[in-house]
Amino acid sequence: MCTSKSCSRAEFAKSKSIHRILLALLLILLGVGVSLHLRASHFAHWWVPAAVLLVLGHGVILGAVAWMVSRLRPLHPESAAQTRKHPHAHPHPSEHSKVLHRPRLYDWLMRAHTFGNERRFRTSILQIAELQPGETVLDVGCGTGSLLIEAARQMGSGSLLHGVEPSSEMLAHARHKAKELISETQFVQGSADQIPFPGRSFDVVFCTMVLHHLPASVQTGAIKEMCRVVRPNGRIVIIDMQPPRTVAAKLSIVTLFHKFGTDATAPDWQNIERVLQQRNFQSAILLPIWNGAVGAMVARMQTSESRP
Numbered sequence: 001m002c003t004s005k006s007c008s009r010a011e012f013a014k015s016k017s018i019h020r021i022l023l024a025l026l027l028i029l030l031g032v033g034v035s036l037h038l039r040a041s042h043f044a045h046w047w048v049p050a051a052v053l054l055v056l057g058h059g060v061i062l063g064a065v066a067w068m069v070s071r072l073r074p075l076h077p078e079s080a081a082q083t084r085k086h087p088h089a090h091p092h093p094s095e096h097s098k099v100l101h102r103p104r105l106y107d108w109l110m111r112a113h114t115f116g117n118e119r120r121f122r123t124s125i126l127q128i129a130e131l132q133p134g135e136t137v138l139d140v141g142c143g144t145g146s147l148l149i150e151a152a153r154q155m156g157s158g159s160l161l162h163g164v165e166p167s168s169e170m171l172a173h174a175r176h177k178a179k180e181l182i183s184e185t186q187f188v189q190g191s192a193d194q195i196p197f198p199g200r201s202f203d204v205v206f207c208t209m210v211l212h213h214l215p216a217s218v219q220t221g222a223i224k225e226m227c228r229v230v231r232p233n234g235r236i237v238i239i240d241m242q243p244p245r246t247v248a249a250k251l252s253i254v255t256l257f258h259k260f261g262t263d264a265t266a267p268d269w270q271n272i273e274r275v276l277q278q279r280n281f282q283s284a285i286l287l288p289i290w291n292g293a294v295g296a297m298v299a300r301m302q303t304s305e306s307r308p
Contacts, residue, residue: 034049103169107173118146136203137159138163139208148161160183162186193222203235205237211272219272232301235299236276241254255293
């Protein structure tokens with residue numbers, strides 16, 4: 001039973017989401033009208049508004065799906081208890097987390113985000129990490145294991161690949177997807193701020209599109225944990241949202257999806273860099289990817305031999 005204040009907040013949030021979707025639909029109709037008018041006027045680039053229409057339409061569809069999923073699947077008491085133990089999930093503004101339990105929907109959303117080019121997106125992340133054969137890899141918040149599976153294909157046998165994920169459903173799906181791999185792949189249940197591995201266990205630690213789903217305090221704890229489990233001269237690769245600074249970034253599917261469908265926000269990259277530097281990691285420049293909507297940071301642990 002909700003109080004009048006909590007009910008009014010919920011109604012306001014629902015009304016705000018509906019208004020955003022209606023606004024996007026009105027923009028789409030405007031784009032259709034402009035395109036038809038320009039074509040009738042024999043304008044050479046009449047299709048430009050149509051291209052914008054496709055981007056907006058894709059964003060509206062994804063946003064509506066995410067909005068409906070978040071309303072149709074509330075956080076059950078048993079899930080809340082699990083979330084307190086494993087806070088890696090989608091937080092509400094109150095900084096409560098919700099663990100994902102629908103792996104097939106998650107994979108579908110990733111394919112939709114990347115227009116069917118998810119494997120190319122994963123490959124670009126692995127190229128940024130400069131993986132070497134025989135390295136030991138950890139993926140924090142591995143989801144359904146897509147990144148580790150692509151890493152296994154590239155690195156071949158002899159590599160040890162590990163994934164940490166709080167959702168038992170996501171882990172089960174990841175294990176099913178990885179059962180045909182030659183490389184040794186292990187998926188374990190755990191949270192980003194309490195990684196269940198001893199210190200200095202990994203050459204490379206990935207954290208891909210996870211931090212923006214965590215409360216600020218958990219983000220800091222997650223960075224500290226990643227630093228703890230990296231070996232000397234090892235590296236941490238963080239891929240996540242960043243504030244859009246260009247038109248292309250603002251119209252990116254990633255930006256539109258999180259703006260219309262979730263309460264997620266870009267992580268505090270300055271704080272991330274500060275925490276890394278405090279633990280003797282030399283962080284690279286934040287590289288823009290995915291039309292600038294997403295940033296990539298690679299930080300390498302400095303040892304006494306590697307310091308100038």
